[in-house]
Amino acid sequence: MIQVNQVSFSRNKKPILRDVSLQAEPGQCLALLGPSGAGKTSLLRIIAGLETPDSGEVILSAQVATKGAFAAPPEERKTSMIFQSLALWPHMTVEQHIAFVERGDGETGKDLLTRMKLDGKEKHYPDQLSGGEKQRLAIARALASKPRRLLLDEPFSNLDEILKENLLSLFLEQVRTQNIASIIVTHNVNEAIEKADSMAIMVSGRIKKFWINKKDRIITRKEVLECFEEYRYGK
Amino acid sequence: MGRKRLLAFSLLFSGFVLAPFLMLFFSALTNGEGSLSFENLHVLKLTSRQWVLLGRSVLLGVGASLGCVILGAPMSLLLNRTDVWGRSFFRKVYWLSLILPPYIQAIVWSKYIPGGIDSGWTGMTGLPAAFFVFILSFYPIVTLLVSSGLEAMDQSLEETARLHRGPWAAMRKVTLPLLFPHIACGAILVFVFTIINFEVADILRLKVYPLEIFIFFSAYYDEKSATILSLPLIFTTLIFVWAQMRYMGEKSYVNLGRSQGGGIVYSLGRRRYVLALFPAVITFLALAAPILALLKGAGNLVNYGNAWKGGAGAVWYSLWTSAASAGGMALFSFPVAYCLVRMRGGLRGVLDFLIQTPFGAPSIVLGIGFITLWNQPFFDAVYGTSLLLILAMIAAYSPFVIKVISAGIKRVDEDLESVGRMGAGPLKVAARILLPLTAPSLIAGFAVGFILSLSNLGTSLLVVAPGRSTLPITIYNYLHYGADETVCALSLFLLALTAASLALLLLIYKYLSGRAWR
Incomplete structure (x- = not known):
């Protein structure tokens, strides 16, 4: 709350x-x-x-x-926050974004990426993603830390x-x-x-x-x- | 002026900048009859002594770069990302040490600071002494570049990291990697400035490679060998110039105008007082100690009067030639910067590299190149006059001015010009839209050009008009005569002149910035 x-x-x-x-x-x-x-x-x-x-x-x-x-x-x-600019780190790949925020319990980053339809893009950098993929990565990153x-x-x-x-x-x-x-x-x-x-x-x-x-x-x-x-x- | 004409002008300008070097190599690769000869290339087979000198120069460059990164990057992080005590004060003053040219630092630390390099309680001579001088002289370059990177950084990148991890992890994993291009570029600039510098080594009596080139020219009167000998140095520095261009890409070297919004400021708690010692000590060593030593060395007012009698001509000469050089730089750099910012395609990279070439050349080579190029019967109106010095300064320092003006042009939305072009020609758009919006960057470019020209020694020594002397040359001459009080007083004149000019230009810059972005 x-x-x-x-x-x-x-x-x-x-x-x-x-x-x-x-x-x-x-x-x-x-x-x-x-x-x-x-x-x-x-x-x-x-x-x-x-x-x-x-x-x-x-x-x-x-x-x-x-x-x-x-x-x-x-x-x-x-608490996670998704900014208007999405704030994706240009020097990190998709999986590094998730790994940076991930907490040990619950759903793994891999499952999360699959759910966000980002599987197969783990090694991609933000500038190699489409607009929709960037948005989904921002959501995935926000959820990966198991926020309340x-x-x-x-x-x-x-x-x-x-x-x-x-x-x-x-x-x-x-x-x-x-x-x-x-x-x-x-x-x-x-x-x-x-x-x-x-x-x-x-x-x-x-x-x-x-x-x-x-x-x-x-x-x-x-x-x-x-x-x-x-x-x-x-x- | 259409873009094609601007491009033609820019290429012409790069031709002007490169002509002295091309002339030198043409001259070095021809024999007495004017036909092609590779005879002089045997100089490139360096003697073991020359290899040692080249190795020492590279070592000096690497050491100075590392030292500047170790001092400059934490300094920037401390002043921009923490609440360290005196933050606002140190941010205003640390970069002022850039008004002290490295040769003044070398003079002061070797002669006038009690217990300094020569008198030896620090035990520093040779390479360590040169490291010390170069690090004190150049660390603000790294600090400025890192600060520019921090100010331009999208605040939300760091903030997102902070939502999930602590300050150190956010700094280590996000802030520092994002700053890497700025840190690398700062290190490369310091490397290049150090490796091509011969004045500091000369004052500290340290034998380095650029000094060997100078000896070939001034002692053996063998300009061809001096030119060929400079090749390894030029190629080394050009590789680094290319590397820093790659690292920086489209990023601005300076941040003109407003920052992205300040960024995160970490609270240091009580450590903010202890950590303030870091910027305090560095600023004292790089700025306050040299000035105090010069004041002490200059002695009483009579010495200032004597120094003025001996140096007044040089002061005025330095002032007007530097102003003319800086004016020329701003004037010619503007269209080139415009081309570099607005142009698309591979030609832009080529133009950028060509323009930056002189930046990697030792000042002596540039001086020799200018003499070789302009010492022709049909250039009598230039050779042997002050115009040669002005042209040499324009060629030497335009790359810096272009970078500064480019940063200003990048801030102007291209659509503003496009809208203007719907009702007016390109010249009117340039005069009524582009120039007013970029005026602050022009002033900043003028200031950079002016200060660099005012303190130039290496090139001026060779191209100054006969019977004339600039202030740095006068200081250098008095130093060799052992006139300590005069050297100190004249050095203070040079610093005061630089500081006063800078203050005036900053005022104009602030006034124009307020108008341009209102």
Whole structure:
């Protein structure tokens, strides 16, 4: 579980997040929507332990990960993140990517690569992979460490619709079968409405709307877009 | 100007840069009647003494490279990736030691630092002393290149590693391998700069291969043998020039403008104070100690007055010739850099290699080449004038300026020009779009060219106009007369001049950067 309580964060004295609170349940996907510069990426980075907030707390699986001056190191949080750039290491092969993050228990890296349809590509470097293969490698690497939480920062934004649909389904299947709490940052309103279990709208560093377990009720596109009314023509 | 014309200009410029070398080898391979003769090639059959000298030069280059990597790379990681105490201060000052040319370091450490190389409590003479001087002089090159690599690195590559592994594993498995091209390139540059340098060896009375070439030219007046003798050195350095081109590929040697976002900063805890000793000691040895020693050696104000009387002419001469050289470099390097950045295909690699050739040549060979080329009846307007010095500096240092300007051009999205071309001709697009956006890199290129020309000794010694002297030559002459106070005072003038020019150019650079990227 991911729980964020009243987190505020500023960079160079400019407020980025103001009093943000939300939560994501295991086996569920929380979609985080918002205009550019709303603070979505900063929030993910704080959850991952790559940034320290000015105030507030982050609780992961009922354990305090960040509070006050205390911040657990990123590698101890059992949290994976897929960046928009995918951040594939250009000097490592596919199998070296997996080996770097792999933990000893459970499914082996080889099985994971087979499941991600990357078998036969073990010795390939990222620049020898197609766009879809790169995305699948990023997902495989994120899963290889057996994370309890998965954060995705617009990883599918540059893909065509068919590939995006396939990868998103693959990702959600992993989240549900492995009981991972996940947050995905997206700009795609329809995608968020259709696929995510919970949904949060972030505007100017604040959570403007938060639907927990939205399956209990139908959220319309109109309802979501109303939150962005003031941003319709840009800020 | 169309791209074909730019390419033609670039090839012409590479011809100008290479002409002295081609002329030298043509001259070395002809006999008195002007017909082809391989007689002089017997010089290539090196004597056992020359083999020893060549081996010593290579050893010196390798040792200096290793030393610079051992000092320079951790220094960069410490200043860019940790919260070491005084980080911001050390980042601002460590590279300033580059304004001290290696021959000034050699002079200071051999004569004016109590307990230095000659007086011997360090016990350093010969090769160890030369290692020491070269490492102090060149380690900032490695630090700068590694810092440039760190600043340009995609932050998320390191951050992804940190999500799964601790700081050391992330550093060892991700950061360092990604920095390898920059470290290797720094090591190669140091190797090349060291192996072609003869001034430091001369001051430290260490016999090395470039000095042998100089002796053939200046003592035996045998320029043909000197040229042939330089071949092993040139081929060695060219192999390394090629290697560093391969390592760096499309990467920029300098990072102009904003970095990718700062990257991870590791907390050192209480060790941040102890580890601050590392940059503090290095910066003290490379920058503060030499300046303090020069101040002490120069003595009272009267000595400065005397030095000014003897060196004022050289100061002004150095200033205007360096400014003219740097202006020429920036002017000619811009179209060449543009071609190298925007051009596609194999010809670009060839052009890049041709342009970089002088960078691997000993300064003496370049000087001899310029004399051989321009000492012709129809070049009277150039030979024996200051123009020869300016042209020699342009040929010697343009490769560096081209690299700096290329980094600036790479930052300008090609689409900005394409959009401009829909409503204007190429010259208007260059003047109204490209030049304003790349002006900071032009200033940076000018600064690099100016400082390198101002401190040049090896080539200037041979091509300076009769009756004129640059500041480094004047210092070198006074050194041989044993005029210690004057040497120190003039060295301080040279450093002050370099520092003041650099400060002024940095101000202009910052102003233009603010305008260009607003």
